[in-house]
Amino acid sequence: MLLGKTNDLLVQLGVAVQKQKDAEHDGIEVLESGLESNDNLMSASKGESPADLVLEEDKDLPNDSDPSVQSSDLLAGQRQYNSVIHSIEESITEQPATLEGGELRPYQVEGLQWMVSLFNNSLNGILADEMGLGKTIQTIALIAYLAEKKNVTGPHLIIAPKAVLPNWANEFKTWAPKIVAILYDGKMDQRKAMRKKYLGEGKFSVMITHYDIIMRDRLYLNKIRWYYMIVDEGHRLKNHECRLAKTVKDGYQIRRRLLLTGTPIQNSLQELWALLNFLLPTIFNSVQNFEEWFNAPFADKSDISLTNEEQLLVINRLHQVIRPFILRRKKVEVEKFLPTKTQVILKCDLSAWQKVYYQQVTELGRVGQDTESGTSKSLQNLSMQLRKCCNHPYLFVGDYNIWQREEIVRASGKFELLDRLLPKLEKAGHRVLLFSQMTRLIDILEIYLQLHNFKYLRLDGSTKTEDRGTLLKQFNAPDSPIFMFLLSTRAGGLGLNLQTADTVIMFDSDWNPQMDQQAEDRAHRIGQKKEVRVFVLVSVGSVEEVILERAKQKMGIDAKVIQAGLFNTTSTAAEDRKEMLKEIMRRGTNSFGTDVPSEREINRLAARSDDEYRMFELMDEERRQRESYRTRLMEDHEVPEWVFSAARAEKTKEPEPDSGFFTGKRKRKEIVYSDSLSDLQWMKAVENGEDFTKLTARSKKKETLAPEASEFTSETAESLISEESSEVYTEQAPKRLKIVPLKFTSPVSESGSALRGDGLTRKTYKRKRLTAIISDGQGQGQGQGQGQGQGNQTPNGRGSGWI
Numbered sequence: 001m002l003l004g005k006t007n008d009l010l011v012q013l014g015v016a017v018q019k020q021k022d023a024e025h026d027g028i029e030v031l032e033s034g035l036e037s038n039d040n041l042m043s044a045s046k047g048e049s050p051a052d053l054v055l056e057e058d059k060d061l062p063n064d065s066d067p068s069v070q071s072s073d074l075l076a077g078q079r080q081y082n083s084v085i086h087s088i089e090e091s092i093t094e095q096p097a098t099l100e101g102g103e104l105r106p107y108q109v110e111g112l113q114w115m116v117s118l119f120n121n122s123l124n125g126i127l128a129d130e131m132g133l134g135k136t137i138q139t140i141a142l143i144a145y146l147a148e149k150k151n152v153t154g155p156h157l158i159i160a161p162k163a164v165l166p167n168w169a170n171e172f173k174t175w176a177p178k179i180v181a182i183l184y185d186g187k188m189d190q191r192k193a194m195r196k197k198y199l200g201e202g203k204f205s206v207m208i209t210h211y212d213i214i215m216r217d218r219l220y221l222n223k224i225r226w227y228y229m230i231v232d233e234g235h236r237l238k239n240h241e242c243r244l245a246k247t248v249k250d251g252y253q254i255r256r257r258l259l260l261t262g263t264p265i266q267n268s269l270q271e272l273w274a275l276l277n278f279l280l281p282t283i284f285n286s287v288q289n290f291e292e293w294f295n296a297p298f299a300d301k302s303d304i305s306l307t308n309e310e311q312l313l314v315i316n317r318l319h320q321v322i323r324p325f326i327l328r329r330k331k332v333e334v335e336k337f338l339p340t341k342t343q344v345i346l347k348c349d350l351s352a353w354q355k356v357y358y359q360q361v362t363e364l365g366r367v368g369q370d371t372e373s374g375t376s377k378s379l380q381n382l383s384m385q386l387r388k389c390c391n392h393p394y395l396f397v398g399d400y401n402i403w404q405r406e407e408i409v410r411a412s413g414k415f416e417l418l419d420r421l422l423p424k425l426e427k428a429g430h431r432v433l434l435f436s437q438m439t440r441l442i443d444i445l446e447i448y449l450q451l452h453n454f455k456y457l458r459l460d461g462s463t464k465t466e467d468r469g470t471l472l473k474q475f476n477a478p479d480s481p482i483f484m485f486l487l488s489t490r491a492g493g494l495g496l497n498l499q500t501a502d503t504v505i506m507f508d509s510d511w512n513p514q515m516d517q518q519a520e521d522r523a524h525r526i527g528q529k530k531e532v533r534v535f536v537l538v539s540v541g542s543v544e545e546v547i548l549e550r551a552k553q554k555m556g557i558d559a560k561v562i563q564a565g566l567f568n569t570t571s572t573a574a575e576d577r578k579e580m581l582k583e584i585m586r587r588g589t590n591s592f593g594t595d596v597p598s599e600r601e602i603n604r605l606a607a608r609s610d611d612e613y614r615m616f617e618l619m620d621e622e623r624r625q626r627e628s629y630r631t632r633l634m635e636d637h638e639v640p641e642w643v644f645s646a647a648r649a650e651k652t653k654e655p656e657p658d659s660g661f662f663t664g665k666r667k668r669k670e671i672v673y674s675d676s677l678s679d680l681q682w683m684k685a686v687e688n689g690e691d692f693t694k695l696t697a698r699s700k701k702k703e704t705l706a707p708e709a710s711e712f713t714s715e716t717a718e719s720l721i722s723e724e725s726s727e728v729y730t731e732q733a734p735k736r737l738k739i740v741p742l743k744f745t746s747p748v749s750e751s752g753s754a755l756r757g758d759g760l761t762r763k764t765y766k767r768k769r770l771t772a773i774i775s776d777g778q779g780q781g782q783g784q785g786q787g788q789g790q791g792n793q794t795p796n797g798r799g800s801g802w803i
């Protein structure tokens with residue numbers, strides 16, 4: 001019965017699609033947000049069920065939903081639906097003549113044919129090839145083809161993340177130099193000058209710009225009658241639910257739309273809705289109507305929860321609807337000669353300092369840092385604080401000891417690991433992309449790289465558009481001496497071509513694995529000649545392991561496309577994460593493990609050949625000798641005494657200032673990232689119809705706040721953005737650490753004022769740790785935690801010890 005109903009719906013949807021195609025003819029689609037056009041015959045108003053959407057005259061059309069048809073051929077609806085969508089066919093065997101920069105791969109020609117088919121059939125689509133398979137080039141091919149064969153010369157509007165604008169401009173220059181493609185960005189007066197220059201019909205074919213400008217210059221840009229609107233990295237549409245989609249389109253005059261994304265996960269109703277709204281705006285023009293469409297077969301049993309089978313059916317139906325509009329090819333299928341990508345998870349121990357902070361966060365809800373200011377900062381976000389502990393304790397303490405060559409390494413397990421790994425990678429001739437979500441961590445890394453004479457570049461949300469292109473060129477130049485590229489995951493993860501690197505280090509992982517995958521695939525793309533190795537750094541037994549585990553699950557889900565359970569909209573990802581975090585807080589440091597790989601194991605994981613392995617082993621031995629076999633991670637006795645202190649004042653506050661995590665209430669904080677506005681600011685502005693210039697000014701003010709103040713609460717973000725969106729981190733470094741050597745001054749003497757307060761002291765901390773070790777009986781914390789100052793390694797080679 002359910003299958004029959006699905007079939008029925010598909011037939012009706014096919015009719016609706018046909019109607020949309022007919023209604024459009026070649027007319028301009030004017031999308032008025034919130035308005036339901038009366039002209040639009042297929043727009044569904046509230047309360048209309050799919051059946052209602054079939055117009056009077058359609059009722060005479062031959063209809064496969066006839067019960068007799070259903071019983072004999074349940075797939076008829078799908079076939080009919082598909083044939084309606086690509087009814088006009090055009091075969092393309094060679095690339096357009098104006099596409100001069102190279103030869104399209106056969107699958108790219110097929111992609112072009114598919115996009116032309118959508119064009120011929122007056123429909124919109126999503127090109128969702130895996131990252132690095134050439135979506136940019138295929139899109140340029142489409143634009144060239146339309147100009148050559150269909151006399152459609154634009155103007156087309158390409159909207160992409162700011163970071164990839166230069167990439168688009170370069171690809172146009174390389175592949176289709178005859179097409180006038182302009183990069184529309186810059187300060188207000190620069191844009192004004194550009195508008196003047198390009199005013200008038202036919203002065204350009206393609207305008208490339210980013211989301212922010214679309215909003216800011218809407219008044220000018222919406223006067224242009226655009227042919228194609230192409231949204232690159234269109235998964236941003238999903239993150240913003242339909243609001244972004246609506247705003248991007250709102251009031252713009254566009255005929256066709258093409259969305260490009262390498263990560264088209266479709267695991268929530270909102271995401272699917274956003275995609276469908278993009279593809280079939282006149283049919284799926286409200287979430288409610290969308291839900292009605294897909295819940296219709298179950299309407300008569302609304303009080304009964306759906307069985308798994310039924311849920312799967314609903315999901316399956318959604319996919320049937322979307323499938324003809326999405327083209328996705330995978331690297332393994334089409335780029336057989338692309339070298340492989342291997343992901344290696346490298347677990348790191350934590351230094352004694354990191355452990356103290358981690359414990360303070362889980363027990364007190366904050367760290368007692370008490371440096372020059374003499375105040376402890378309260379937590380804005382527990383999971384964020386834990387993750388900071390995992391990255392580097394200096395994230396809490398400003399410039400303290402920052403220019404000390406040894407300390408900067410000894411203080412963090414991940415730095416300690418990097419300090420062993422990087423020289424090997426450099427010597428073996430590998431080139432590295434390192435991604436982190438925290439720009440302040442990248443500041444610290446920069447100092448480390450300077451102290452250790454590694455040549456590097458850096459790109460984050462604050463990098464100007466004009467500088468981004470230069471940086472990419474510098475890094476990708478033949479024989480470039482640059483060894484490393486430090487990138488913030490948000491700004492550098494999308495769209496960049498960095499295939500001259502063959503190693504990726506994910507310093508920290510995002511809750512949303514798609515973000516990480518995007519980042520990894522900067523190196524794993526056409527043009528890559530070597531095997532790509534991705535190292536994911538994870539602090540053992542910490543919140544990061546949970547994130548990783550969750551990421552694995554989610555990727556599994558992605559592989560299977562979607563699972564029924566995800567349609568359970570009552571349990572949100574935010575709630576799940578909250579539960580998870582509660583558990584992490586309860587566990588505290590008790591789950592710190594010891595399954596850190598030995599140096600030899602790391603070498604095995606890192607080496608790409610036997611020769612490399614032998615070289616790595618040798619390098620380790622030389623280093624150990626150089627260091628006289630000293631432990632490499634900071635031990636208890638080295639942790640500054642003031643680290644143990646926690647401000648009494650804050651502890652006595654009731655309730656704990658940032659305990660919204662437990663109470664469900666949170667202060668809302670925003671950060672500025674990527675482009676000049678944060679997503680949250682952007683979205684709120686969209687909702688409220690605010691003035692973007694003011695907002696940008698406001699966001700600039702925020703940049704001057706202390707780093708902590710500009711951090712974002714993930715839970716808030718989640719509830720406001722979408723269930724699947726990841727935590728958002730500061731992209732425009734709020735306060736770059738001074739990259740000038742500082743004189744070391746101990747912020748607080750051992751016996752000094754920092755010891756005031758009744759927080760954790762080194763003694764109590766040690767006592768607690770000892771209790772934990774005895775109680776779980778597993779020798780937890782062995783390695784760095786014990787054997788202070790003896791300079792010896794643990795016998796099992798764990799922690800910072802040797803093999």
Ligand SMILES: Nc1ncnc2c1ncn2[C@@H]1O[C@H](COP(=O)(O)OP(=O)(O)OP(=O)(O)O)[C@@H](O)[C@H]1O
Pocket residue numbers: 102103104105108129130131132133134135136137138261262494495496497521525526527
């Ligand atoms: N046919 C081709 N011949 C040579 N190089 C190509 C070809 N197609 C794509 N490339 C190159 O492959 C790289 C990846 O292409 P592109 O950036 O278009 O991929 P993408 O699918 O848009 O990736 P992402 O999803 O990460 O943005 C680019 O450097 C591009 O120049």
